[in-house]
Structures are given as structure tokens and as C-alpha cells.
Amino acid sequence: MGQQPITFVRQVVALCCFPELLDSPGFPDDAKQRAQRILQGCGGRSLGSYSASQGVECIRQDIAAYIQQRDQGVPADWDNVFLTTGASDGIMSILKLLVSGQGESRTGVMIPIPQYPLYSAAISELEAVQVNYYLDEDECWALDVRELQQRYQDAKQHCQPRVLCIINPGNPTGQVQDKKCIEEVLHFAYEENLFVMSDEVYQDNVYSPDCQFHSFKKVLYEMGPEYFNSVELASFHSTSKGYTGECGFRGGYMEVLNMDPEVKAQLVKMLSVRLCPPVSGQAAMDVIVNPPKPHEPSYAQFTKEKNLVLDALAQKAKMTEEILNSVPGIKCNPVQGAMYAFPQIFIPPRAIQEAQALSMAPDMLYCLRLLEETGICVVPGSGFGQREGTFHFRMTILPSTEKLKILLTKVKDFHLKFLQEYSAQETTQENQHRET
Amino acid sequence: MSILREISPKVRNIRHSELLALGRQACGIKEKLKQGVRKPYKEVIDVSGGDPHRTGVKPLSFVRQVLAACLYPQLVNSDKLPVDVRQRAQRLLGACKGGSVGSYTLTQGIMDIQQSVSKFISQRDGGVPSVPENIFLTAGSQGAIMKILSLLVNSEGTPRTGVLTPVPGYSSANMALEGLGGAIVPYYLNEELCWELQIDELRRALQSAKGVCNPVALYVINPGNPTGHIQSRKSMEEVIQFVSQEKLFLLADETVQDNVFGEGSEFVSYKRVLAEMGPPLSDTVELASFHSVSKGLMGECGLRGGYVELVNLDPEVMNHTYTLFSTDSSAAVTGQLAVDLMVDPIQPGDPSYPLYYKETQYIRTMQVHNAKRVTEVLNSLPGFSCQPVKGGAFAFPRVHLPPRAIQKAKEEGMPPDHFYCSRLLEDTGLLVSPGCEHGQREGTHHIRFCIMTSVDILEEVLRCLARFHTQFMKDFF
Numbered sequence: 001m002g003q004q005p006i007t008f009v010r011q012v013v014a015l016c017c018f019p020e021l022l023d024s025p026g027f028p029d030d031a032k033q034r035a036q037r038i039l040q041g042c043g044g045r046s047l048g049s050y051s052a053s054q055g056v057e058c059i060r061q062d063i064a065a066y067i068q069q070r071d072q073g074v075p076a077d078w079d080n081v082f083l084t085t086g087a088s089d090g091i092m093s094i095l096k097l098l099v100s101g102q103g104e105s106r107t108g109v110m111i112p113i114p115q116y117p118l119y120s121a122a123i124s125e126l127e128a129v130q131v132n133y134y135l136d137e138d139e140c141w142a143l144d145v146r147e148l149q150q151r152y153q154d155a156k157q158h159c160q161p162r163v164l165c166i167i168n169p170g171n172p173t174g175q176v177q178d179k180k181c182i183e184e185v186l187h188f189a190y191e192e193n194l195f196v197m198s199d200e201v202y203q204d205n206v207y208s209p210d211c212q213f214h215s216f217k218k219v220l221y222e223m224g225p226e227y228f229n230s231v232e233l234a235s236f237h238s239t240s241k242g243y244t245g246e247c248g249f250r251g252g253y254m255e256v257l258n259m260d261p262e263v264k265a266q267l268v269k270m271l272s273v274r275l276c277p278p279v280s281g282q283a284a285m286d287v288i289v290n291p292p293k294p295h296e297p298s299y300a301q302f303t304k305e306k307n308l309v310l311d312a313l314a315q316k317a318k319m320t321e322e323i324l325n326s327v328p329g330i331k332c333n334p335v336q337g338a339m340y341a342f343p344q345i346f347i348p349p350r351a352i353q354e355a356q357a358l359s360m361a362p363d364m365l366y367c368l369r370l371l372e373e374t375g376i377c378v379v380p381g382s383g384f385g386q387r388e389g390t391f392h393f394r395m396t397i398l399p400s401t402e403k404l405k406i407l408l409t410k411v412k413d414f415h416l417k418f419l420q421e422y423s424a425q426e427t428t429q430e431n432q433h434r435e436t
Numbered sequence: 437m438s439i440l441r442e443i444s445p446k447v448r449n450i451r452h453s454e455l456l457a458l459g460r461q462a463c464g465i466k467e468k469l470k471q472g473v474r475k476p477y478k479e480v481i482d483v484s485g486g487d488p489h490r491t492g493v494k495p496l497s498f499v500r501q502v503l504a505a506c507l508y509p510q511l512v513n514s515d516k517l518p519v520d521v522r523q524r525a526q527r528l529l530g531a532c533k534g535g536s537v538g539s540y541t542l543t544q545g546i547m548d549i550q551q552s553v554s555k556f557i558s559q560r561d562g563g564v565p566s567v568p569e570n571i572f573l574t575a576g577s578q579g580a581i582m583k584i585l586s587l588l589v590n591s592e593g594t595p596r597t598g599v600l601t602p603v604p605g606y607s608s609a610n611m612a613l614e615g616l617g618g619a620i621v622p623y624y625l626n627e628e629l630c631w632e633l634q635i636d637e638l639r640r641a642l643q644s645a646k647g648v649c650n651p652v653a654l655y656v657i658n659p660g661n662p663t664g665h666i667q668s669r670k671s672m673e674e675v676i677q678f679v680s681q682e683k684l685f686l687l688a689d690e691t692v693q694d695n696v697f698g699e700g701s702e703f704v705s706y707k708r709v710l711a712e713m714g715p716p717l718s719d720t721v722e723l724a725s726f727h728s729v730s731k732g733l734m735g736e737c738g739l740r741g742g743y744v745e746l747v748n749l750d751p752e753v754m755n756h757t758y759t760l761f762s763t764d765s766s767a768a769v770t771g772q773l774a775v776d777l778m779v780d781p782i783q784p785g786d787p788s789y790p791l792y793y794k795e796t797q798y799i800r801t802m803q804v805h806n807a808k809r810v811t812e813v814l815n816s817l818p819g820f821s822c823q824p825v826k827g828g829a830f831a832f833p834r835v836h837l838p839p840r841a842i843q844k845a846k847e848e849g850m851p852p853d854h855f856y857c858s859r860l861l862e863d864t865g866l867l868v869s870p871g872c873e874h875g876q877r878e879g880t881h882h883i884r885f886c887i888m889t890s891v892d893i894l895e896e897v898l899r900c901l902a903r904f905h906t907q908f909m910k911d912f913f
Contacts, residue, residue, distance in 0.1 A: 005538050014508035017770075018500040024516065043482070043490030048736040050487050052459075085575065085740075086765055096615075100444050121763040127592055162442070195438060232438060246538040248769035250575075250740075262440045270447050272456060273611045275578050278768035279738035280507075 001398035055083025066289035090254035108161035114384035129159035141175035169337030204242035207314035251281030477865035488735030492890025545573025556779035561708035580744035598649035603875035631663035664828030694732030698826025741771030
């Protein structure tokens with residue numbers, strides 16, 4: 001989408017890929033040092049060697065060190081860290097591990113609505129039971145633990161709810177959970193013996209000055225040993241988002257807490273079937289958790305590039321929210337984090353009827369028309385889940401500020417036209433029909 | 437806390453891996469060596485997997501230069517790299533969204549690379565047409581196998597879905613099948629006939645499945661893993677007739693098609709044989725062919741690059757296949773680029789060609805040498821018998837274990853060849869894979885080790901093995 005890769009990341013991975021470049025003056029020492037460290041951990045000092053199925057050992061250690069530092073000293077054991085092929089591979093693996101039972105004892109997986117459709121697809125593929133809990137649009141997509149409790153109780157009638165998935169910051173909603181909310185969720189998980197899956201891939205994408213990312217692990221630790229030593233928690237991160245945006249590398253990791261050693265052995269066995277995550281993605285992940293330090297040569301440029309990306313995203317988040325909210329019939333919650341706007345759109349009844357006649361969701365019709373008339377491709381809210389009777393679309397805030405402004409103007413114009421078209425006076429045909 | 441019985445029964449049913457256990461033993465030894473514990477060796481030599489770079493084979497310069505330039509496009513403009521490297525990197529970057537290897541790709545992969553693969557297949561198969569739309573770029577051939585198996589296996593159905601798989605065979609594919617809730621229907625390759633696949637044995641295996649499971653597919657590996665056996669055209673035609681008669685989906689794992697070095701041996705693809713058998717077979721037999729960058733001359737296991745070509749699938753099934761693939765993000769871009777470099781290598785006349793030729797010739801010569809050396813040395817040792825290795829990445833010699841050794845293994849609660857490998861690892865630092873990991877006839881024992889190694893490493897492997905084996909046979913006589 002035009003975002004530039006972070007130079008340092010690409011330098012290190014290129015050096016790992018073609019180590020002859022280690023002799024080149026064109027690469028800074030800190031990049032070379034990191035490449036050397038990674039290659040030392042690879043068979044035959046090559047990215048082309050299989051790594052262990054949990055990933056290259058020194059990278060797992062670097063990730064544990066990063067987590068410990070991020071969480072201000074909360075201990076992280078590298079034995080609990082698994083490199084994954086993007087976060088999706090980790091999420092899928094944990095779900096595969098946990099789905100069991102038949103009929104009323106079939107595993108239920110609690111997921112937020114709206115959600116990132118990997119979860120619903122995985123649940124479907126694994127024939128687990130999907131248990132929806134609704135985020136509160138009126139409260140900026142907040143998660144209310146009472147909603148969790150209610151849905152859990154309802155679900156117990158027909159399945160065994162075992163897993164609770166949270167996306168923080170949210171996708172598509174962008175909301176950033178506050179500490180109190182996370183505590184309540186963890187307490188709920190503790191009470192009901194739920195395995196918590198915390199999708200934290202957007203942890204570096206927090207824009208609202210009133211919001212702060214709190215890792216589930218850190219909050220759990222601060223709740224005391226009774227919680228910290230018992231709640232099962234898997235936290236996920238990836239190279240695809242943040243400020244690096246390296247989706248194509250398929251880099252990611254998960255940290256698993258309080259997993260029974262025998263269960264962990266089963267997890268390792270299962271992961272070994274897919275052999276190992278791409279080593280170039282593992283290398284990229286290593287750079288992200290081990291960026292240049294203030295005294296290192298690449299620090300200035302790295303920091304500049306990182307801030308450029310994050311500042312731009314924050315600016316675009318605000319701008320998108322403002323422009324969308326200026327459109328009658330569109331209501332957009334503040335984009336506190338992540339990479340998306342998920343505005344609610346008013347779709348006139350006549351458009352809803354037309355969509356129904358075409359056997360498609362009303363917001364799908366809206367998005368198809370938007371694509372047709374403006375070339376802008378967004379995803380209908382029905383793809384993510386939404387409260388009955390509400391409609392949304394999800395767009396990214398990734399295009400450049402200039403492009404985004406033009407795009408949003410086009411969306412505004414389209415929306416006004418769409419409203420007008422479907423709120424128009426009844427046609428003569430309809431009039432005639434009524435008279436007869 | 438979750439306990440074992442709450443875990444997915446399908447995951448629990450995935451067989452225990454003896455090799456994983458040996459791997460843990462190796463880790464323990466490496467740790468001790470790091471701490472300065474004295475042993476008769478300084479390092480662990482791991483030849484248990486098919487991992488050429490780990491065992492001294494160097495990556496191809498052109499491949500790594502192009503990938504580096506794609507990762508760090510500033511290199512494209514510098515004159516540090518040869519002009520053909522820069523041109524190829526530029527072309528590949530142009531095929532990536534936003535000109536970056538960091539972008540997601542389409543579900544089936546980068547379109548230009550799909551087309552390269554398709555062209556390669558057609559050329560390889562003497563002009564048999566190949567359609568890019570039938571090609572999916574995947575995370576290694578294992579990634580493709582897992583996806584296609586999940587298409588074929590009815591996870592919750594009874595009876596269980598069965599797949600005929602070779603013994604000895606590829607343990608990761610078997611584990612993938614088990615993880616999906618599928619049933620393995622083993623068919624035994626004939627060791628005395630150089631690991632030949634025999635149709636009567638396929639028929640026996642299919643018959644044995646009656647009332648036990650619902651067989652839907654036949655998985656063949658050609659050239660064989662771990663056997664290295666290269667199927668004759670006649671045998672392949674018989675297999676095709678068989679799957680057609682029995683309405684089985686044919687899964688052809690052709691990952692080591694570029695490792696063929698036996699005199700008079702030649703690889704021909706299942707696709708080609710099928711096409712040349714003509715209609716109705718060529719229009720009806722459903723086939724998935726798998727390939728990857730992990731073996732061959734590139735040996736790029738860690739890049740996770742591969743593809744599957746699907747032939748004669750019902751259009752509705754293809755739609756579902758596409759949906760299935762789209763639930764997951766596509767294969768890593770560096771892996772996809774490596775596939776392009778595999779199927780569209782540089783040609784004579786290109787500036788980098790002389791070096792490429794030198795490097796690839798070296799690997800080819802090394803393979804031939806290694807295969808000969810292995811059979812020579814092992815067959816000279818009493819208690820070993822090794823079939824000629826005509827292709828593939830491994831040697832899979834039979835070890836004739838003395839009854840006392842078998843007894844000792846039983847006492848220690850492990851399969852006899854695991855016991856042998858465990859002692860070998862402890863005494864010499866050499867890690868090989870036990871035959872029980874790959875399957876073998878009852879009462880026989882084997883070891884598997886990689887022969888895509890540098891000449892020096894192979895000599896060391898053979899030296900350790902010979903010395904250990906002689907002592908072992910003496911101790912347990």
C-alpha cells in the first residue's frame with residue numbers, strides 16, 4: 001500500500017540470505033552483527049536449513065528477552081516461545097490442539113463480534129462450536145465482561161466453552177482494551193477455566209493518546225501468583241503489522257503460559273508435522289524484537305523510519321474518523337489502534353430489499369456498488385460479524401495521506417449518492433401498484 | 437488447566453516420533469558439549485533429516501543473490517551484483533504487489549510464478565500442457581500435502597478416510613494424515629527388488645482396508661523417500677490403471693525429482709505418463725503432483741517453497757480447494773521466489789551461468805560419489821546391507837541386529853533401531869533416523885541418513901558408522 005519497509009529489517013535479512021555481503025562496506029555493523037548471530041543459530045549457517053519446529057533457538061531467546069523487557073520485568077521463558085508462520089499458524093495450531101468432545105461436550109470457542117474471520121474459518125474447519133460475544137459499538141467497541149458471562153452461560157447449554165479469543169488492539173474495530181477490562185476478562189477466564197488466546201499483532205499500533213497497550217501476560221502477572229500460575233494463556237504477535245508491515249515474510253510467534261507439560265509435548269509433536277516456519281520470516285521477527293539500540297549506528301535512521309510510519313498511521317486514523325463522521329449516514333468510532341476503520345453505515349430500506357432480492361447481505365451490495373462506481377475495494381461488515389440490523393464496512397488506513405483523503409472524499413460522495421438513490425420518491429410503478 | 441484427555445484426540449493419535457525423541461537426546465548432548473563435558477567427539481553431526489545445507493552443501497550463488505536483491509532492492513541499483521541477478525530481481529519485484537516481498541500475495545501465489553511453474557512443467561513433460569490456474573504455490577511440498585489431505589479426509593466421518601501410503605515412507609505425511617483423523621493403509625515396497633512398488637501389494641493393501649476404513653487416495657513418492665527408488669514408466673502406468681479402476685485420488689510426491697543419478701535412471705512425472713496414456717484415463721484420473729525447493733540442487737528447506745499441480749479435479753472441488761487455501765495466508769514470498777528460480781534457472785550465455793554450472797555440476801558429481809561410497813562402505817560391513825541408491829536424498833540401509841541387541845532394546849522400552857541410533861548418537865555424536873520412523877517390514881531394522889552432504893561430512897559419517905557398528909556387533913554378538 002505504499003508503506004516503505006524498514007531499512008534495517010531488510011538489511012539484516014538480506015545479509016542472512018547472502019552472507020558474502022557481510023564483507024561489504026555498504027551495510028552497517030549492527031545489521032551485520034545481528035545477521036551473524038542468526039546465522040550461527042542456523043544449520044550450516046544457512047537460512048535454507050530447516051530450523052527446529054519451535055524455531056531457531058537464539059531467536060526464541062531474543063523474543064523472550066523482548067517480552068520480558070516490554071512487560072517491565074515479568075519473567076519470560078524461551079521454552080514457552082514458538083516461532084510461527086505468521087500469527088495465523090500459531091492461532092490455528094492452538095485451536096487444533098484444543099478442539100475435542102462430541103455433541104454437547106464439543107469444544108466451544110468464544111470469539112468477538114466483529115472478528116477477524118480467520119477465527120470463524122478455523123472454528124468451521126475444525127468443527128468446533130462458535131460462541132459469539134458482542135463488542136459494544138456505543139461504548140467504542142468496549143468488551144463488557146457481563147456480555148462474556150451471559151454468552152458463556154447460554155453456550156453451556158449446547159457445548160463446552162473452553163477457549164476465549166481476544167483481539168487487542170481489535171481487528172476490525174481498532175479498540176484498545178484498558179487494564180481494568182483485561183483484568184475482568186482474565187478473572188472470568190480464571191473462574192471458568194478458559195484457555196485465553198490473546199491476539200496482539202497490533203500491539204505496536206496504538207494511536208489514541210488516551211490509550212495504552214497492556215499485554216494480557218503483564219496484566220495477569222500483576223493480578224498475583226494465583227492467577228499468573230494457573231490461567232492458560234497464548235499470546236500472538238507477527239511481522240505483518242506494527243511499523244514493519246512485512247506480511248509476505250510470514251513471520252510470527254506465540255508465547256504459551258501454564259500449559260501442562262504433556263499437552264505442550266503434544267503441541268510440539270503437532271507443530272513438527274509442518275516442519276518449520278520460513279526461516280527468513282523468523283529472521284525478520286528477530287530484528288523486530290531486537291531493534292537497534294540508542295548507541296548503535298542504525299538507531300537514528302531506524303527510529304526515524306519507524307516514527308514516520310507510526311505518526312502517519314496515527315494521523316490517518318484521526319483523519320479517517322473525522323471525514324467519515326462528517327458524512328450523514330456514516331458513524332465511525334475513534335480508531336484507537338490497529339489499521340482499520342470500521343464505520344457503521346446507514347443503508348436505506350429499499351437498498352436492503354434489493355440486496356435481499358439478490359440474496360446478498362445489504363452491506364455486500366453497498367460494497368459491490370462502491371467498487372463498481374469508484375474502484376475502491378472495502379470489505380462488508382457481514383464478513384466480520386455485526387449486530388443484527390446494523391451494517392458496516394472495513395477499510396484500511398494504509399494508503400498515503402494524500403491518497404486516503406481522495407479516497408475518503410470519493411466514499412463520501414458515493415455514500416450521499418447511494419442514500420439519495422435509495423431514499424428517492426416512490427417510483428410511478430410503486431404508486432400505480434398501490435392504487436390498484 | 438487443560439490436561440491430556442481434553443486435547444484433540446486427532447492430535448493425540450498422531451504417532452509418537454522416534455526421531456523427535458532422538459532429537460531431544462541430541463540437544464542434551466549439545467548442551468553438555470557446550471558446558472565442556474568431555475566426549476569422544478566435539479560436535480553432533482546431524483544427518484537425520486534431508487537438510488543439505490546443514491550437512492555442508494552450499495546454496496547456489498545466483499539464487500541467494502537474487503533473493504538478497506529482492507529483500508534489499510538497493511542492491512538492484514548497485515553494481516555489486518551481476519547484471520543478470522539484478523534483472524531477475526527487478527522482474528520478480530515487479531511481480532510482487534507494491535514491488536515488495538513484504539506484501540501478501542494472491543491465494544494461489546504470485547501469478548507470474550504460477551506461470552513460470554506451468555511453463556516448466558510443460559517443458560519438462562515434453563509439451564504436455566499445464567494450466568497456471570491448476571497450480572498453487574505452497575509452504576514446501578509438505579504445506580501442499582497437508583492442504584490436499586485436508587480436502588480429501590473426512591475428519592469426523594465413520595468409517596475413517598483411508599490413504600494408501602508406502603512403507604518405508606515419509607513420516608511427516610503420515611503424521612499429517614493422522615492429525616486429520618485419517619487412517620494409514622500401508623503398502624510395502626519390495627526391499628529385495630531395490631524397493632520396487634508392486635501392484636499386487638497395492639491390491640493386497642486395498643483389500644485389507646475393507647471394513648476398516650474408506651480408502652480414497654493413493655500416495656506415491658517418486659523418487660522414493662527414504663528409498664531413492666525411481667519408478668519405471670511401466671510401473672507408473674500400472675499404478676494409474678489401478679487408481680482408475682479403484683477410483684482413488686493419486687497423490688504424487690515428486691519432491692526429489694532432481695536427485696536422480698543412478699546410471700540409466702530417469703525421472704518421468706506422473707502427469708506426463710498419465711497424459712501419454714491418452715483418454716479416457718488422461719481425462720479422468722485425479723492427480724496432485726508435489727514439488728519443492730527443499731531438495732534438488734538448491735536444498736532450500738528453510739525457505740519453505742513448493743507447489744502442487746492439480747489435474748482433472750471437478751470444477752466444484754477446485755472452488756472448494758481455492759476457498760480452503762484462501763483461509764490461510766499464502767506461502768512466504770521468499771519461498772515463492774525460490775520456486776521461480778528453481779523452475780526457471782539461468783541459461784548458458786547469461787553472465788552468471790559459468791558459476792551456476794560449476795556449482796550445480798559439483799553437487800551432481802558429489803551425489804553420484806556419495807551414493808557409490810555409501811553402498812560400497814556399508815556393504816563391506818557385516819551386519820549391513822544397502823540397496824544401490826539411484827536417486828533421492830537418503831541412504832536407507834538394513835541393519836541386521838543381533839538378537840541380544842533386540843532383547844536389550846526391549847528391556848529399555850524402545851524399538852531396536854531406535855536403540856541402535858541412540859547408542860550411535862551417544863558414542864559418536866552422529867544423529868541418524870531409525871527405520872521405525874519411516875516404516876519397515878516386521879522384524880527388519882534400518883537406519884536413514886542424508887547423502888546430500890559434502891564429501892568430507894560423508895566420510896566422517898561413514899567413519900563414525902563403521903567404527904561404531906563394528907564395536908556394536910561385537911558387543912552384542
